[in-house]
Amino acid sequence: MSLGGYFKRLKSIMIGIIFIGFLPSLLYGFDQTINFQSYIFNRKTYDLFPGIFDKYVYSMTIFFGALLLGLFLAILFTFCTTLLPRLFKMMVYGMLTLFESIPDLFIVISLQLLIVYIYQKTGWLISNVTVVYDDKIYLLPILVLSVLPTVQLFRISFLLLEEERDKPYVTVAKSMGLGDYYILFQHVFRNVLFNLFLYFKTIFVFMLSNLFIMEYVFNIHGLMRIMLSPNIFVFIVGTIMITIPFLFLFELAQSRIDKSTGEKKEETA
Amino acid sequence: MRLAIWKQPQFLIGSFILLSMIILSFMSPLFFDPPQEVKYLYEDGKLVDVAPFSPSQVPPFGTDKFGRNLLTLLINGAKYTLLIAIVIAVFRVFLSGLFAIVYHHYNVKLRPLLEDLVESTIFVPTSILAYLLLAPLAVKQAQEGIGFFEIVVIQCIILIFIGVPPLISIFSKDMGRITRKEHIVSTLSLGAKHRYVYIKHVLPEMGSRFLLVIAQQIIQVLILLAHLGVLLIFLGGVKTILDGDLLSTHEVFVSLTGEWSGLIGNNFQEIVHSPHVILVPLGFFSLTIFSMNLIINGMQNTMKKIERGAGS
Amino acid sequence: MKLLEVQNLKVSFRSRKEELNAIDDISFSINKGETVALIGESGSGKSVTSLSVLGLLPKNGRVVGGHIFYENKDLLRLGKKELGKIRGKQISMIFQDASISLNPSMKIGKQITQGLAYHRIIARKELKREALRLLAKVGFHKPKEVFNQYPGQLSGGMKQRVLITMAISCNPQLIIADEPTTALDVTTQKQILDLMNDYKQSTNTSILLITHDFGLVAEYADRVMVMFGGKIVEAADVFTLFKKPIHPYTKGLMNSIPKIEEPRNHLQTIKDAVIEETAYEGRIFAPETFSADEKVYHSPSTLIEVEPGHHVRFFNESSEVLIR
Numbered sequence: 069m070s071l072g073g074y075f076k077r078l079k080s081i082m083i084g085i086i087f088i089g090f091l092p093s094l095l096y097g098f099d100q101t102i103n104f105q106s107y108i109f110n111r112k113t114y115d116l117f118p119g120i121f122d123k124y125v126y127s128m129t130i131f132f133g134a135l136l137l138g139l140f141l142a143i144l145f146t147f148c149t150t151l152l153p154r155l156f157k158m159m160v161y162g163m164l165t166l167f168e169s170i171p172d173l174f175i176v177i178s179l180q181l182l183i184v185y186i187y188q189k190t191g192w193l194i195s196n197v198t199v200v201y202d203d204k205i206y207l208l209p210i211l212v213l214s215v216l217p218t219v220q221l222f223r224i225s226f227l228l229l230e231e232e233r234d235k236p237y238v239t240v241a242k243s244m245g246l247g248d249y250y251i252l253f254q255h256v257f258r259n260v261l262f263n264l265f266l267y268f269k270t271i272f273v274f275m276l277s278n279l280f281i282m283e284y285v286f287n288i289h290g291l292m293r294i295m296l297s298p299n300i301f302v303f304i305v306g307t308i309m310i311t312i313p314f315l316f317l318f319e320l321a322q323s324r325i326d327k328s329t330g331e332k333k334e335e336t337a
Numbered sequence: 338m339r340l341a342i343w344k345q346p347q348f349l350i351g352s353f354i355l356l357s358m359i360i361l362s363f364m365s366p367l368f369f370d371p372p373q374e375v376k377y378l379y380e381d382g383k384l385v386d387v388a389p390f391s392p393s394q395v396p397p398f399g400t401d402k403f404g405r406n407l408l409t410l411l412i413n414g415a416k417y418t419l420l421i422a423i424v425i426a427v428f429r430v431f432l433s434g435l436f437a438i439v440y441h442h443y444n445v446k447l448r449p450l451l452e453d454l455v456e457s458t459i460f461v462p463t464s465i466l467a468y469l470l471l472a473p474l475a476v477k478q479a480q481e482g483i484g485f486f487e488i489v490v491i492q493c494i495i496l497i498f499i500g501v502p503p504l505i506s507i508f509s510k511d512m513g514r515i516t517r518k519e520h521i522v523s524t525l526s527l528g529a530k531h532r533y534v535y536i537k538h539v540l541p542e543m544g545s546r547f548l549l550v551i552a553q554q555i556i557q558v559l560i561l562l563a564h565l566g567v568l569l570i571f572l573g574g575v576k577t578i579l580d581g582d583l584l585s586t587h588e589v590f591v592s593l594t595g596e597w598s599g600l601i602g603n604n605f606q607e608i609v610h611s612p613h614v615i616l617v618p619l620g621f622f623s624l625t626i627f628s629m630n631l632i633i634n635g636m637q638n639t640m641k642k643i644e645r646g647a648g649s
Numbered sequence: 650m651k652l653l654e655v656q657n658l659k660v661s662f663r664s665r666k667e668e669l670n671a672i673d674d675i676s677f678s679i680n681k682g683e684t685v686a687l688i689g690e691s692g693s694g695k696s697v698t699s700l701s702v703l704g705l706l707p708k709n710g711r712v713v714g715g716h717i718f719y720e721n722k723d724l725l726r727l728g729k730k731e732l733g734k735i736r737g738k739q740i741s742m743i744f745q746d747a748s749i750s751l752n753p754s755m756k757i758g759k760q761i762t763q764g765l766a767y768h769r770i771i772a773r774k775e776l777k778r779e780a781l782r783l784l785a786k787v788g789f790h791k792p793k794e795v796f797n798q799y800p801g802q803l804s805g806g807m808k809q810r811v812l813i814t815m816a817i818s819c820n821p822q823l824i825i826a827d828e829p830t831t832a833l834d835v836t837t838q839k840q841i842l843d844l845m846n847d848y849k850q851s852t853n854t855s856i857l858l859i860t861h862d863f864g865l866v867a868e869y870a871d872r873v874m875v876m877f878g879g880k881i882v883e884a885a886d887v888f889t890l891f892k893k894p895i896h897p898y899t900k901g902l903m904n905s906i907p908k909i910e911e912p913r914n915h916l917q918t919i920k921d922a923v924i925e926e927t928a929y930e931g932r933i934f935a936p937e938t939f940s941a942d943e944k945v946y947h948s949p950s951t952l953i954e955v956e957p958g959h960h961v962r963f964f965n966e967s968s969e970v971l972i973r
Contacts, residue, residue: 084457245736
């Protein structure tokens with residue numbers, strides 16, 4: 069990948085984000101609030117800088133924590149299902165479709181209720197359900213946020229695995245006398261992971277939306293939550309801060325994919 | 338595709354659930370009396386409880402805080418929710434298809450203009466984008482009093498357009514892939530006009546893909562609606578009514594169309610002490626999305642079979 | 650000395666309702682340092698024969714009967730572990746379509762050394778040097794570059810070379826090459842086969858070459874077996890077969906190759922190459938080759954040695970009644 073390409077793309081995305089930020093005024097013709105110094109959250113005023121970096125790190129920690137946890141669980145589950153007989157595999161797949169249909173909102177809310185219920189019954193608070201003060205909670209948001217990515221990644225890798233196992237290169241590997249487990253791990257799983265990688269944009273978009281709704285429902289003082297602030301500057305800065313690392317990751321991933329598929333880089337829009 | 342899809346049990350079950358929900362929703366006013374609002378529950382002439390009532394007090398799903406029966410509300414709202422989602426999804430795909438042709442065809446000239454927008458929407462969650470564009474509308478409505486019908490149309494148009502940019506990029510990639518295929522190249526080399534190629538080759542080949550994307554978009558729209566409900570943005574705008582006794586009045590938002598996300602938003606504050614009021618509508622959302630997923634699975638299975646049939 | 654001996658091999662495939670015989674009673678042997686060609690049209694059972702040697706038949710196929718002896722061990726009756734020791738190490742395979750036979754997400758260097766690493770033939774730190782040596786051996790000018798590339802970055806001919814490198818990496822005694830050059834253009838074909846031939850000559854390896862191309866057979870094979878409908882219809886050394894083909898199907902195959910010397914009005918296909926003669930020295934050919942008639946097709950026939958080392962399939966004498 070080229071750094072020049074990255075910066076060019078980053079520039080065009082920043083222009084797009086600023087355009088989106090001012091779209092409401094363009095559409096409805098009213099003045100938007102722009103405040104470079106501070107924003108309001110839960111009726112309190114906070115300094116924008118450097119506070120926003122703190123929120124950014126916090127939200128990203130939750131994001132990556134949930135992503136890694138989801139990935140780990142999905143792979144673990146996929147591996148476990150390979151050991152199951154065929155009938156059970158079909159059942160697992162059916163369950164996954166069912167779970168995948170549950171909106172993120174439902175999961176966030178019902179988990180919140182579950183925690184309240186546990187607290188009411190036993191007095192045991194897993195971790196503060198809603199954050200009223202500036203305390204940061206990590207474990208619970210990561211767990212909640214990882215539920216749907218786990219299901220989604222599990223379903224995709226499940227399908228990929230079934231597909232991958234019948235490919236000719238597996239026969240070639242067998243003809244070399246490689247053992248079944250060696251082939252499963254070194255070839256099949258490797259390719260499942262690699263193909264899973266191709267879904268990175270979908271997963272990212274999906275998880276970002278999840279993160280937002282979770283921060284809102286749990287009332288977490290994170291980056292996504294404060295983007296709703298009427299101060300449009302927060303939105304613009306926040307989005308750009310998300311874009312900078314992720315765009316880099318996307319470009320890196322894309323160049324890796326292009327390398328192994330041997331295709332020339334298509335325009336990625 | 339047309340015949341084969343009717344043999345897919347998943348597709349059939351999914352469509353059955355969806356269709357029966359819509360039909361039931363349209364028929365229900367004919368058979369049932371409009372529900373009365375019961376705000377207080379008396380037992381032996383004594384006041385026992387105030388709305389919202391739990392499912393055990395008013396089966397099957399209880400009531401909301403205005404004492405309206407949740408089941409009737411949900412069935413009544415089904416037609417709005419589903420039809421709005423379908424309309425938005427269809428328009429999104431239709432418009433993106435049109436734009437994709439233009440984009441793909443005049444790629445070089447239009448790219449700098451569109452690319453900025455298309456790329457940047459990936460990094461903004463749709464719910465935030467929708468909130469950003471719809472929230473000022475609610476303020477405007479409160480100040481200037483826009484008509485009900487008008488506001489629904491404007492909201493739908495916004496919801497349609499925020500879904501278009503990502504789809505354009507998907508479709509134009511698909512079209513690029515199809516137009517690189519050999520039969521298209523040979524058609525063009527034989528002197529066919531571009532318009533002819535699009536109508537006769539590209540669009541029919543994209544046909545089943547369009548249907549699939551519509552189904553996926555319906556799910557996306559439903560999730561977006563649910564999110565917007567939590568963010569207190571309802572289709573048709575809100576009506577602020579005064580709730581409570583004379584002594585303790587407070588403002589409450591009420592969705593005017595009666596679609597499901599309104600129910601979620603209305604009762605969001607009461608999530609802890611009467612969770613059913615939110616969980617039940619969300620359950621209906623899940624059911625709808627599940628049947629959409631079944632339909633999608635059915636469609637994908639048929640497509641795979643057709644591909645395989647053509648391949649071997 | 651016989652390296653591989655296949656005796657009365659029978660393989661059948663299970664489709665939804667019926668059991669189909671893909672290979673019906675095949676016997677042949679390969680000596681050390683010899684190239685034996687298996688020739689026939691697609692669907693004649695060539696690939697199935699080669700896959701069953703290493704026990705790589707797809708799930709719906711199974712060996713119904715027969716023996717495959719390799720160095721006095723019956724491969725069909727070996728346990729999974731023992732078979733694993735023979736695969737790659739003793740007998741290796743080169744597959745037809747290199748573009749799908751390589752793992753797209755694994756670097757070339759790793760793919761060609763995995764056999765060496767897995768069978769622990771050489772030390773781990775030696776792997777890279779060995780890989781570079783092998784890559785140079787199969788004609789890559791920049792082995793270091795190829796070592797770190799992915800299959801997608803190579804051309805078809807290069808991928809086929811990589812497959813060959815994989816096959817020879819563990820110094821096998823026998824290489825089964827299943828149409829190794831079908832997917833390649835003519836010039837690359839020659840390079841690849843010359844490469845295999847050189848390797849064979851320098852190491853005294855045996856090759857089972859599966860092909861449908863008589864040109865390749867003439868150039869590289871020592872002995873030829875012609876297969877049709879899951880049976881061997883004629884087998885001989887390469888000179889005898891080309892000089893004096895006996896079975897009508899062999900003749901048909903040969904006649905369907907365009908010849909420069911004798912211009913013809915139209916190219917013969919096997920169908921119109923039915924030769925008047927239905928018998929050779931009093932024996933009647935099994936006409937299975939040209940007839941779809943069930944009864945005739947399944948009527949018993951045997952390979953008979955008409956002269957030393959030249960076998961031709963004829964009808965069993967008792968079943969002559971069936972034909973006329």
